[in-house]
Amino acid sequence: MSGNLKDRMKKGDVLLGAWCMIPGALTAEILASSGFDWVLVDMQHGCMDYETALEMIRAIDLGGATPIVRVPWNEPGIIGRMLDAGAMGIVAPMIQTPDDAARLVEACLYPPVGRRSLGPIRVGVRDGAGYFAGANDRVMVIPMIETVEALESVEEIAAVPGIDALLVGPFDLSIALGLPPGDNDGKPAFDAAVARINRAAKDAGCATAVLSTGALAPVRAGQGFQLISTLTDAPAFTRTAHMELEKARAGLTKEKTDA
Template identity: 40%
Template sequence: MPYNLKKRLSKDEPLIGAWLQSSSATIAEAMATCGFDWMAVDMEHGIADVEQASLAFAVCERHGVSPLVRLPHADPYLARRLLDAGAEGLLIPVAEEASAVSEFLSHCLYPPEGRRGVGLVRANQWGETFEDYSRNFKPVIVPMIETKKGVEAAGDIAAIPGVDGLFLGPYDLSANLGAPGDFDKPEFVAAVAAVREACAANNKAPGIHQVEPNRGLLDERIKEGFRFLAYGTDLVAVRHAFQTLKSKP
C-alpha cells in the first residue's frame, strides 16, 4: 500500500485512529474495516511483540489503514525492527528533550540522512521494492507530550525536521501535573493549549487520545483543532460494547 499518512498529516484534515492493545490479528482486522485512517499497535500498555505487530501491519495494509506503533520507550533498535516489519510510523512516549528526539529520529532514517540499518526485510518485500523504499520512505514520527517538562520543550521538539506532530497523552500529563484524570484543572488546560500552539507555530499536526468511546467528545477535540486523534482502544471498545448490550433488556 502507498505510504501516505505523512503527507496527509501536513494537511488540515482530522485523521482518526485507535490503539490496538491486544495481540489479536482478528481484532485488528475487525477494527481495520471500520474506516480508521490509522491504527497503532500499543507496545507501551499492550501485550503484542514484534511478530504479532507485523501481523497487525499486514491486516492494516490489506484494508488501506496506515499501521503505526506506540513504542514502550524511545528504543532506537526496537524502532528499527518495527520499521523493518512494516510500520509506517512511530509514536515516542514521554518526549521531553529535542536533542533526544533528534537522536532517536536519526535511527529511523537511512544514510546519508540517518543511520538506520539497511536490510532486505518485510517493509521492502525482502528486496523486491528495496530501491524505491530505501529512497522514498520517510516514517511518520510523533513524539508524545506527557509531562510538564515535555510541554516546556514542545516548541523545540515540534521544530525538528522529520517530526510530523505532537501527541498529548491526557492521563499521563494530568498525572504528572498532580491530578490524574482531571482534565479541567487550569494547569492541564494551559498545557494543552501550549502544545497546540507549538504545533501551529511549526505547521505540525496536534494530536490527542480521546480514551472514552464518546463521539461527542471526539467531535469536541476536532473542534479544538486536533488533527491526529486516537479514538479509544480495541479492548476498551469491546468492554463498552458488551456493557451496552448487557444493560439493554
C-alpha cells in the same frame, strides 16, 4: 504502497484512528476495515510481542488503514524493527527533551537525515524496491508530550527537524499536572497545556495527535489536533460486553415480572 497519511496530514486533514491494546491480527484487521485512516499497535502498554505486532501490521495493511506503532521506549533497535515490519509511523513515549526527540528522528529516518539501518525485509515485500527511496518522506516521527519536563521544552521539541507531530497522552499528562488520569477539559492547567502544545506545533510547522474518543473528536479537532484516536479496542470491548449483558439481564427481569 500504503502510507499517504503524512501527505494528508501536511494538507491539514483531520485523520481519525483506532488504538490496539489487544494482541491479535483479527482485531487489528476489523478496525482497519472499519474505515479508520490509521490504526495504532501499542507495544508500550498493549499485550503484544514483536511477532504478534508484525502480524497486526500486516492485517492493518490488508484492511486499508495506515499502520502506526507506539514502541515501548525511544530505543533504535525496536524502532528499526517495527519500521522494517511495515509501520508507517512511530510514536515514542516519554520524550522529555529536544535531544530525546533528535534521537527519535535519527532512529526513524535513513541517512543523511537519520541513522536508520537498511533492512526492509517485510516492508520491502509490501512496497517493493521503491520503499527505500521514499521512506523518509512517508514515515511519520511522533514524540509523545506527557510530562511536565516535555511541556516545558515543547517548543524546542516541536522545532527538531524531522518531527512530524506531537502526540498528547492525556492520562499521563494529567497525572504530571497533578490531576486525575483522563481528559480534564475545563481544568485550567490541562487546558493551558493542550493550548501550548498545539501552539508550539503550529509555530514549528508540524501537527498534533491525541488519544481521545469519538465524542471528544470534534472538540479536539477544534483545538487543532489532526490525528485523533477515537476508539481503543480493550475498553470499547469491555463497554459493549457490559452493555449487552445489562440489556439481557433487564430483558429477563422484565419477562419474569410480566409473567
